Amino acid sequence: MKWLEELGANIIELVAQMGRMTVFLLRCICNLLIPPYNLSHIMQQIHFIGAASVFVIIFTGAFTGMVLGLQGYYSLSQFGSEAALGSAVGLSLIRELGPVLTALMVTGRAGSAICAEIGIMRNSEQIDALECMAIDPFRYLMVPKFLAGIICLPLLTSIFDVVGILGGFVVGVNLLGVNEGSYFHGMYKSVVWKDIYMGLVKSLCFGILIIWICASKGFFLHLEKSGGFGAEGVSRATTSAVVLSSVSILVWDYLITSMML
Amino acid sequence: MIIRLEGVEKSFGTQKVLNGIDLSIPEGRTTVIVGASGQGKSVLIKHMLGLLRADCGRVLVNGLDIAAMNKKQLKETRTKFGVLFQGAALFDSITVFDNVALPLRERTHMTKIQIRKKVLEKLSLLDLDGVDQKYPAQLSGGMKKRVGLARALVLEPRIVFLDEPTTGLDVKRSQEIYRLFHRTQAQFGYTAVIVSHDAPKIFKLADYIALIADKKIQGCLSPEDFQLSDNPYIKAFVEETMGSIYISGTDRS
Incomplete structure (x- = not known):
């Protein structure tokens, strides 16, 4: 019967955790809607989440576009449709790969750091100190991070898309000899506003999702059933935040795609 | 009474930490809460700050139950707090x-400009001139505590809570913290609640001493009465920390 007790305890913990995270998100949204905003904190977070991620995004975007160019060329050439390479690269990047890979990169680079930062603040009583100073930790810590996530993810996704398309161009046109005009003309004909809109909506949702999961994992570190104390607790919470964010990004990607198609 | 705890109970999982705590903190005085490690001293102070909610009982700050306060009331109450x-x-x-x-x-x-003036004034009061541009990691333990005290006092609060203010400090640094506490309390006249296990040194600063043992407050008495109390827990604590000279008249006879 012990396994049944453990199963019950785990289910109760899971429901409690989901409840905490939902309340956390609602409190963040309420604070997001009420001005004034601390511009210097928002700029700091935009720098951390956005500007500091640009290099990783350019690098990933370039190689993703190049691989798409290669794979797309060899697949399309079997049907004599090399001219459609631009459409294939553009649509894949703008609708799917751009938002998803950007979000996964930001999770790995910034999301993990956010979880660790908030977790350490929780462990060293800095969050308690904020509350005792009558400073709302949601307003002071979370709102700038959420706003930065909402602003940065669509911008980083756009950079990823553009660099990826150029990467596909370099491989497809410069290395494999696809006609330059057909690469861009095909893309121009097939990519419509709805595709761009879908990509931006996805990246916006992923921005909220990453900050929500990573920040809440750190914020509720002390309530973790597995013990949230010390460096090991922070490390466990960070790993769990990155895994949960990454899985959630893929699940949400499917849900948004199925709703918007 | 500026703070009053009535029948406060708290458990973490199956472990009961506080079991019917009754305590009154008088205004403008220094109340020291003593007790062995793991007796729930920090948990008790967190209830007074509204960081933890009692499973049972009430914590009244200025006559208002802190658990029943709305966000605005809690914020207003906390503006009167300073915490180290x-x-x-x-x-x-x-x-x-x-x-x-x-x-x-x-x-x-x-x-x-006003903020700069005020901050430098507080740092100077706590003998921290010239460290304002340093990061906490570059400071010694004693300096960190003094910065913490400066932050707690910067808004000139009515109630200051000090949770183990001398833990991890050597004798000299501990004396320094006590001296600064004494100086600032004389200047600002705040109510102080100190959680400490630094007996008997802390007795010199206290107007009242409360012992927490067996999950309850065993007594909140003046230092003189505390040392002569017949409560078995207090008697044992006094003997343990001050030696057998400080025992009650009944025992001496």
Whole structure:
């Protein structure tokens, strides 16, 4: 019967955790809607989440576009449709790969750091100190991070898309000899506003999702059933935040795609 | 009474930490809560700050139940608090100046010049001249505690909570913290609640001493009465920390 007790305890913990995270998100949204905003904190977070991620995004975007160019060329050439390479690269990047890979990169680079930062603040009583100073930790810590996530993810996704398309161009046109005009003309004909809109909506949702999961994992570190104390607790919470964010990004990607198609 | 605890009970999982705590904190005085490690002293102080909610009983601050306060009332109440945490709880990614300036920036409409003047004044009061641009990681344990105290006092609160203010400090640094506490309390006249296990040194600062043992407050008495109390827990504590000379008249006879 012990396994049944453990199963019950785990289910109760899971429901409690989901409840905490939902309340956390609602409190963040309420604070997001009420001005004034601390511009210097928002700029700091935009720098951390956005500007500091640009290099990783350019690098990933370039190689993703190049691989798409290669794979797309060899697949399309079997049907004599090399001219459609631009459409294939553009649509894949703008609708799917751009938002998803950007979000996964930001999770790995910034999301993990956010979880660790908030977790350490929780462990060293800095969050308690904020509350005792009558400073709302949601307003002071979370709102700038959420706003930065909402602003940065669509911008980083756009950079990823553009660099990826150029990467596909370099491989497809410069290395494999696809006609330059057909690469861009095909893309121009097939990519419509709805595709761009879908990509931006996805990246916006992923921005909220990453900050929500990573920040809440750190914020509720002390309530973790597995013990949230010390460096090991922070490390466990960070790993769990990155895994949960990454899985959630893929699940949400499917849900948004199925709703918007 | 500025703070009053009535029948406060708290458990973490199956472990009961507080079991019917009754305690009154008088205004303008220093109340020291003593007890062995793991007796729930820090948990008790967190109830007074509204960071933890009692499973049973009430915590009244200025006559209002802190658990029943709405967000605005809680914020107003906390504006009267200053807290020095056990580990100082300084924000490690910002400088000492910014740490002390934080409550002023977030809670007042003071100009940058006024904030600068006030922060430097408080740092100077706590013998911290010249460290304002350092980061907490560059400070010694004693300096971190003093910065924490400067931050706690910067808004001139009515009640100051000090959770183990001398933990991890040597005798000299501990004396320094007590001296600064004494100086600032004389200047600002705040109510102080100190959680400490630094007996008997802490008795010199106390107007009242409360012993927490067996999950309850065993008595909240003046230092003289505390040392002569017949309560078995208090008697054992006094003997343990001060030696057998301080035992009650009944025992001496």
